[in-house]
Each structure stands twice: as structure tokens, then as C-alpha cells.
Amino acid sequence: MKESLKFIRLQQKELSLLGGVSALLNWDQMTYMPQKGGVERAEQISLISRLTHDRIISDEFYNHILKLSDKKNMKTLEKHDRIIVERLKKDVEKARKIPSEYIQRAAKTISLSYNAWQTAKKKKKYKLFAPYLKKIIELEQEYTDYIKLPGHPYNTLLDDYEEGMTVNKLKNEFNHLKKPLTKLLEDIKNSKKYEKQKPITGTYPAEKQREINELILKHMMIPSDKSRLDTSAHPFTIQINNDDVRITTRYNKQNPLSSFYATIHEAGHALYDLGLPKGVYKDTVISQAPSVGLHESQSRFWENMVGRSKDFWYYWHTILKKKYQNIKNQDTWYYIANQVKPSTIRVEADELTYGLHIILRFEIELLLINDKIKINEIPDTWNEKMTELIGVKPRNDAEGVLQDMHWSTGDIGYFPTYLIGSIYSAQIHKQLLKDQPDTPQQIRKGDYQDIIKWLRRNIHRYGRTLTSEQIIKKTCNEGLNANVYIQYLKNKYSDIYDL
């Protein structure tokens, strides 16, 4: 028993170290790696992944877990060890269902597929990517066969990102959203204010944007000795170790809000990583987020509920005014940060149409996994749905089906977590306002300490002791509920567009 406990502790510690090593290899690839370093970098990442997987599925590790999870033994364990062993058993048994040969084959296919996607996107030709997408879908189908969760095969894919989530639940929530969102979009388009879109004018030097970003990080209490802010093509957050969580942003000289909101978004992720449970759970499977969706709820919460609120701009418009010496007032910044602009591109989408982008991808992924659509039909379906849901049509494949890298990297089932995160963020926001009604006043002062304390207490500290939905239920008294999100959006946009 003691020996087994010691073994699984050490194993988790080393897995966590290897995870950090892998994270650094990825971070460097996205930020500073010289261009030609990429080929062997892929090999380095793949080697560390293999070493990690081999460790997870090793018989020695599993036998220790089995020994500890024996009913009699479990009773003698302390509560936190029991939680760790249960969690580990589930994780390891899932991993052991996947043959190592599959892992390597998949890694290779993904690598080729990602390259093909890059070329295809550059040349705006879906055809160049299609055969690889076919292979990716076959790989994913093979994967669902190994794991075989009950119900729809897509459930298995979802579960990797959002444990316990099912197609039925999601369809229910997303269908619930679809009409109100398109209706709201319609109303906004018909409003008088919509006609008077305000473009951002002027140029905003990256150096000044960076200074403001550093300032918001300080306000969000991201410790500068445990973090970094860098630049990458796509902003991301990555944990290198318990005391090293890094975020990236990207600068657009024509739009100072682009890097600003990316930074706030990523800082939301970073706060979560830094707030995960330590102590008895340090370097264990518990000191992680229970799902990608809950992680996304934290970034969305900061980006939208805090960062795109009127109260937020009460404080920050003076900071931006000083820095850029322009004369935009609070209301203008608030409006610019929130104006609805239907676009074919997800990452440029406003808060309202963003959800519709996700629903589109979710629906196509379901068709793909079920073989209910031919690979070559996807662009047409994509474009039709885009027109139907958002009212815009991609001019080419790069603006349409090829815009996101997710499919090329085998991340089918990932997109929904973006919308799940958005819904959760609205629920969290609602509960926070109930628990701490002076939150808006604090936001007006640029003071986020109490918000962070509340998040630490109600979301972060659970780690994986509970599932996402359990955490949300515990904190917000109900599970995933799209209605809260709809209400939040209606209130916001009614105000902005005088609906």
C-alpha cells in the first residue's frame, strides 16, 4: 500500500514534469523557434508524447493503481488519495484501450495533415486538404471504436474534452440557442444604430499596446515572476510548470482591442491554471481542469463578462486615452468592443455570432463522424450553413472550411467546448453578481481582487475532484443552461442597439 501510494505519486509527478517539457517544446515552437527547426521539433514533441503515453499505460503503474483501488484498500486511504486513485484508474484504463501503434500512426497522420492544411489554406484549395481530412475522420472513428462510450460515437470524442458531455445534451442546448441568436442578430441588423458602424481609426504602436497589456495583467493579479507575455500567430496559454504559466497575444496596429482582449482572454486561462489545487493535490491528476469547456469559461468570463462590460470601460477608457492620446470616450470604446459584425471568420467574430460559428462546426462534425456527408461536399454545406446562420458567405475555402486548424490536428469534438465555455461563463457571471453584488462597482475601479477570490473559491480550487458540470451545479445551482447565456446576450445587445 505505502509503496504503491509512493509509486503513483512519483509517477504522477514525473508525468507532470514531462507534460511541462512537452509544453515548453510547443510554446517555443509557437514563439521563438527558428523556422527550419520545425521538422525535428515535431520529432522531439512526438518522442516526449510517446515516452509519456508509455508511462501512463505501463503495467507497473496500472498494477499499483489496481492494488490501491481494491475496495478494502480504498477504505483505508485518506480521502484525497481515494479521489486521486479513482481519477487515475479512469484515466489509465481509458488510455490503455488505445494501442501504442495507433498513437504513433495518428501522430504521423496528424503531422502530415497539418502540413497539408497549411498549404491548402495558403492556396485556398480545399481539395488539397480533403484526402487528409478523410484520413483524420477514419482515425477518429477508429478511436471511438476503441473507447466506445454509450450512445452516439461522437460522445467518445466529446468526452476527451468535456467529460460526461453527450450529443443529446449538446443538441438540446445548442438548438435552444440557435433561434434566439439568429433572431437577435436579425433585430440588431434592423436597428438604426447598426447602420452607423464605427470603424477604429488611427494606428496603435505594438509597444504601447504591450504596455497596456502588461497593466491589465497586473490588475488581474497575474504574478510577473510566474508568467510571461509573448507574441504568437494565434494567442494561447500554456503551463510549463506549477510556477510558470505563459500567455501570448498578437498585435494589430490598426486595432488596439485585438491584442488587449486576447490578453485578457488568455489571462483568464492563466488565472485558472495558477489557481488549481495544490497541497495534497500538487502534481497529481487532480491539479488539472476537469474540462476544456470549464477552462474556456474562465477566459470567456474575463474577456466578455468583465472586459466587454460598460463598467470595465469606465476604468480603462482613461488608461487608453492617456496612452494613445485619442479622444474616444467610455461609451465609444464600449461600443467598439461590442459591435456586432457578422464575419466569415470565427476568430474575428463578435460575442453574438461566435456561438453560431460553433454550432455550424458542431453540426458538420456530427455529419462527418456518422459518414452522413461526403468529404467533398463539406465546403458547400459549410457555405450554406454560414449563409443561413450568420448571413455571410465565404469568398473562398480559406475564409470558409479551411479557416481553423482543429480538424487537421485531429481535434474533432473540440469546437463545442468554446460555446460550452461561453454558456458557463454567463452562468458564473450571474452567480457572482448574486453572491457579490458590488462587483460592478469594483470593476469600475479596475479592482478585480474579489472577483478572483470568488473564482478561486467557487471554480478553481476544485481541480478534477468534480466534473465541470458538478462544479457549475454546486456553484450556480444548475448545470449547463443556455437560457442564462441568451438572457445575458439579450440584455447586453438591447442596451447597445436600443432594441
Add this chain to the structure above:
Amino acid sequence: MKESLKFIRLQQKELSLLGGVSALLNWDQMTYMPQKGGVERAEQISLISRLTHDRIISDEFYNHILKLSDKKNMKTLEKHDRIIVERLKKDVEKARKIPSEYIQRAAKTISLSYNAWQTAKKKKKYKLFAPYLKKIIELEQEYTDYIKLPGHPYNTLLDDYEEGMTVNKLKNEFNHLKKPLTKLLEDIKNSKKYEKQKPITGTYPAEKQREINELILKHMMIPSDKSRLDTSAHPFTIQINNDDVRITTRYNKQNPLSSFYATIHEAGHALYDLGLPKGVYKDTVISQAPSVGLHESQSRFWENMVGRSKDFWYYWHTILKKKYQNIKNQDTWYYIANQVKPSTIRVEADELTYGLHIILRFEIELLLINDKIKINEIPDTWNEKMTELIGVKPRNDAEGVLQDMHWSTGDIGYFPTYLIGSIYSAQIHKQLLKDQPDTPQQIRKGDYQDIIKWLRRNIHRYGRTLTSEQIIKKTCNEGLNANVYIQYLKNKYSDIYDL
């Protein structure tokens, strides 16, 4: 046979990938890591080291090597495979003499010792470091017992950095150097020009220094898509993979030559790394430098023989003039780059006194390994030798015995390679001028292509097919020869100081 060949190829490939992973962890630690990430970074580095060592000493690997190195089998191998197997056998048998337990214990002691050294240096108190140095020396002595090369125990330590080098050989060369160097220093001090030292005045923005550094990298044909230039407390070069070799420098606004020469020095290392043999030797033990000293010869060659030559400044003084808008002419820059300034600090030493710094360390290391000096006597011995050799006395331990980190990291036997490299660089330079007499004219034009080609052909391409001394013998027709170095220094300083 085929299977064994395949196995050792793959094993070397993965060891090389792991080496790169470790390199990235170190590079990041020295450049961008947030301060508090250090504790777990040490654990990550140590885990990768252990995984690497375990692989090197695994029975499976050794058995394949033994099988291949069987006389009969060797005969059937292609020449390059024979070379690889021989080299591997030597490396692996050496590594297998060290117990894994020792590796871990040493890593821990070094980590503590390095921290203690940092504190001690900050507080300028040798006493805080002394007990750790004692442990380091004991570890090194234990190590020499495992490997036990013939002769002086220090031979074993030397051999790790400079294969085949012995205390006797070194004593011979270094003693040979000592008198002429101190004599030359004396003559310079007594010269008229020495009295008129020229201080560098003005300030030189880091950004402009950086631009010049990027320019010299271009001239030195360092490919920008396979390299980076960053900033760190101590400049270094590190190879992340075959197509990713990074260098660092550091900026001193009062002295533009500091970052310039550091960059040239490190670029010399990088050129060597990039020029190591590929093809049949790619990702094998052969595609490495045979010794630290030969590696250092490349950096010294570029820094001193090229970078501190009069011809070099013929080209670069116009570049610096444009950039800094100051009026220093070629002769002034040349003089500033070469003026002799006895200092207590090795890394600030001029070309002449640098060697004396190394001799001092070499002599103390010999005493330490032989237990011929007590740990608490070292500062006094250090200061006496410093006064005797260089004519300056450290004002405190930070300027004396604590200035270098090498002992704290267990690198006893490393210092001599700096001087070996300097001697080799003079020999290489002499031969290059013989082989390509128009070299000075090319340097005057800032054109280093033919120099690089010559180095590739005569030094880089050998990798570890030969030892350093064999390479030097082959190229320069004689082994390590301090006389050439003395002659080079005499010629140079006679000219500068009108001796």
C-alpha cells in the same frame, strides 16, 4: 546485425532528440523563464538527464553494440558504421561505469551547490560556498575512482572535456606559456602607449548594438532560419536540433564591443555546430565536436584572430561609425579592441591575460583534486596567484574565487579547455594563412566565405571521427603547440604597443 544496426541508429537518434529537449530547457532557463519557474525547471532537466542516462547505459543498447563490435561483425560493416560502433562502445562503456545513483546524487548536490554559490557571490562571502565546494570535490574524486584513467586522477576529469589530454601534457604547455605571457605583460606595462589607455566614451543603445550583431551574423553566414540571437546574463551557444542553433549575447550601453565580441565568439561556436558532419553521420555520436577545446578554438578564432585583427576593423569601423555617428577611426577601434587591461575578472580579460586566468584555475584545481590544499585556504592561494600572475588583487571573494560558476556546477577540468582552444585557434589561424594567403584581404572586405569553407573542410567536417589533437595534427601538421600562440601574441602586441 541489421537489427542491431537499426537499433543503435534509432537509439542515437532518440538520444539526440532528448539532448535537444534538454538544451531547450536550459536555453529557456537562461533567457525567458519567469523567475519562479526555476525550481521545477531543475526537476524537469534532471528527469530528462536521468531518462537519457538510463538509455545510454541500458543493457539492450550495450548488447547490440557488443554484438556489432565483435571482430568478425566489424569486418562486414561499412566504414562509417565501424567508426560509429567504435565510438559508441567507448562512450557507453564509460557511462556504464557510473552508477545511476551517483548521477542523481551528483545532480542534487550540484543544484544545491549552484544556489549556494549564487548567494555566496552576492554576499561576497566564500565561507557560504566552501562546504559545498568540499562536497563537489568529493564527488569529483569519487567520479575519478569510477573511471580511473591512468596517471593523475585529474586526467579522468580532463578527458570528459578534452579526450586524450593529460595533466603532464597540459603542465608542459601551460608552463611553457607562463613566463612568456607574464614577460609580455610586463613589457606592455612598461611601454609608453600603455600609459595612454583609451577609455570608451559615450553610450551605445542596445537596439543599435543588436543591429550590428545581426549584421555580423549575416557576414558570418549564420542562417537566420536556423538560428536566433537572444540576451542572457552569460553569453552562450546551444544546439536545439540539427536545424536550430541559438546564440545569446549581453548588452552594455557603455561598451559596444562587449556584445559585439560576445556575438562573434558565440557565432564561431554556432558555425561549428552547423558544420558538423551530416549524411551517414546525422544524429549519431559522430556528429558532435570531439572536444570542448576544439569547440572553443572556433569561437576564439572568430573572436580574436578574425575579430580583433586590424584587417577586420578596416571593414567594420565604417559600419560602427555610421551606426553610432562617432568619429573613432579604424586604428582607434582596433586599439580599443585589443588594449591590455589586467583585471581580476576572467570574462573581462584581454586576450593576453586571459591565458593567465586559466593557468591560475588549472593550478588550483590540481591542488584540490589531490587534497593538497584545504578548502578554506583557496581564497588566499587564489589571491596570491592572481597578484603573481596578473598583478592585480581581488577586493573581495566575488571578484576572486567566487567569480566563476564552474566549480559550483561540478565542472572541474573544464577551465583548461579555454586555453587549449586559444592555442588551437592560433595554430588554425597560422595554417589558414598558409593555405589561403589572401585571407587578410578578404577580411578587409568583410567577406568570410572562404574562411568558412576552409574551416568546414579542415575542422568541422570531421566531427568525432578523429580526436581534437588528430584533427589539429592533420590540418596544422603538429599537435597542441603553445609556441604558435606565444608567437601570435608577441607579434600582435609588439605592433600595438611598439615593443
